[in-house]
Amino acid sequence: MNISASISENIAEFERRFDSCADVKKNIFFLGKDFDIQCYIAHIEVTVSNVSLADSVIGKMLTLLEGMSRREIEKCLRNNGLGIADVTVLKTMEETVSGMLTGDLVFFIDGFACAYKIPVKGYPGMGVTENTAEPNVRGSKEGFSDSVKANTSLIRKRVRSNKLKVKEILEGVRSNTTVALVYIEDIVAPNLVERIEAYLEKYEIDGIFDSGMLIQLIEESKYSPFPQYQATQRPDRAAMAVLEGRVVLLVDNSPMAVLLPANYHNFFVTTDDYFNRWEVASMGRIIRYLASIIAMFFPGLYLSIIQFHSQVVPTTLILTFASARKGVPFTPFVEVLIMEVAFELLREAGIRIPGSLGKSIGIVGGLIVGQAAVDAGLVSPIVVIVVALTALASFCVPNEEFGSAYRLIKFAILFAAAFLGIYGVILGMILLILHLCSLESMGYPFLLVKGGDKSGWISGMESIFRKPSDKLTERSIYANENEKIRLKKKGDSDASKQ
């Protein structure tokens, strides 16, 4: 519905739409020398305080308009808008309603068939907080906040380029949540933004309250335990991602940004890897990859050896296992399962219990339960070591969602090992690799990003061994072919590098 030039019609329509909305503040007032020009402003109560309205640019502008004649006001608005940066002129009532609901102030003036959307302080939020989900040793400690505007500005703060684009979309029929796609125009892969938009348009949902809700709707394989997107709370990681040619998806009210597309290797990289020396960073990555294997297969392999293939390990080792199991009433499978379930209980309790008590529960619970179980002869000390090492390994993966997938797979492998020993583990491994190879993220293979092109698997060996900084000359596989070079010596041409 178009906005009328008659303010009384606009007021009537607006009042109708926001009937019984006590939190929406609407004011009618008059401007001009003779106070004969009717105006109307509306906003959500908490988004504008009386003090700030009076002190703000809009407040001052209204004071200025008060002293003008009708003709002067018309001329001023026509030529200058409201003379405020970031004012949006809206032509339809739907845009106006949605503009006000995003936390801005809307302003109607008699005789003008439009409304002005004026940014004000917006909804209350936590502001920029310290990032706690992905701790690092070096680098910025800032974390994303709940406000999509603040989050886009945190990326803009790091990438101060006019090529950095922010595309806003409203998602959620009732929640009208702002979703922002942040990318660098000339680096992003061709059609990637359009593809993400097409995915976003596939569903119509009543409300979106976190990026996790949205992204699970649009990922390709919904039954996979592996996330096909990378969530991060770190603005520096998001900024790095846009420089690689990826798209950052931000959702209002969510401190987690989503990086698209994602591949298996992305989950093993931390921002610290690029701030530290390459040898240390490479070592860290090898440890993380190793940890992922331990997290999935260690209990299963232990069980296979104990139950089926004792001849595979040296005699002294198998004797140690046997003596440790002496007096344990359960089968090795039940024994491992009990300890794994106990660990999962502790982990879940540690997350749910508020504050620092949660951490204490994890440590104290682990120590006491483990020691008590061994003392009581319910489990062997070897199993406690196996479960503890597996747990430790699963936490080495820098992405919590990805680590959780490993914990799920660990149970599947455990069952396969209990049933068929190493044969079961190998079949589990086959299925796992097959599954990973079948995954895609925004149309890109999840495991073998470069498969099909010259450089081989998972972005080449560069993935595991981080090259020295001056050798990291190329952007990731996602970057536009014409903008592949990220580092060159001053004076070198792109062509000579390529």
Place this chain on the structure above:
Amino acid sequence: MQANSEKISSKQLFYLLTLELFCLITLFLPEFLSNRLAQDAPVGLVLGFVFACAFGFILILFWRKYSLSFLQNKGNGGIMMDAMVFLLFIQTVLITVFVLNITWEIVQMFLLPEVDRFVILIVFYLVCVFASSKKMEVRARMAEFCGRFFAVLFIILLAFSVKKIDLNQYETLFMNSPVKLISGGYEVFLLFESLIFSLFAATFLNKKTDYSNALKKSLLCSVLFGLAMLLVLMGSFGVNYIGVMDYPAIRLLRNITKGGGFLSRMDVLMIGVWLFSLFFFVSGGLQYAGMLLSSVLDDNTKKSVNIVLFTVIFLIAWIFGNMQNSYYIYRNYMYFIGTPLILVVLIILLLKKSKDTQGVNSDE
């Protein structure tokens, strides 16, 4: 790079072919060759390789002439094309059954002696059926991912075995008559003949011109692996002993002992690799057989026919019972009927295409 997840690269095709051949060449061939040709086993392998090269050349020509069309004829490709599809189908089913029986035998022999054959077979088979339902590029990506790890592991384990080699075990070559050598080489070729499956994977290639490259590299790599394994085995055990052993390659690795480590039996690592290779072969066989059926059937009946096909292959594997029987049937069929017919059909199809092309040119 654009998202190109629906295509496979030359490198992926190479890994896929090599991994599919790997199990037959390194696991089965040494025992079989030593039995047939004794001291001349390496000569037989090289002769088989020469035959395979000639066959590969024909396949490359066929690919250049027909490309995708042999899988898209829907029964309209003429009698020769139908014959080709039929022959390929029989070969695919028989060799898949043979490899399935190798699988359960090695698992039962070396890993799970107390577990029933049916359990071992059905679990593996279900995994393969699941894999065959995935797109070709998924298996190709998997092959590329695993290929390098496996190659490195294989080379390391072979290097560990080298110190057990006794050079006296290598005696003079060419002790057998030329006819026997050629016959042995021909039998080796029967295994290399599964190269024909590359035509299926090639239909998904990024660049059609990459096919010959991948085929040549894969053939060369397979024969090198086979030769290395055969020579190490001959040097370690002696040719007479290999001939009477079940799966001498596994037994060789079983004898590698490295003190102070976690493993006392290195063969477990390599059995894992062979199981992957067997998986690639069987899942490929099922997928290719399905593709062949789809090429002559309606799309509507495809799914139900695939279910019947998978059931039938499993039942045949079950009925054939073991590797020896399966190989006997495969070998006899291919030796006397399959290979000659496939060669004849391929050559006729090539000549026909050349004639058609010449006809078009002269009309112009």
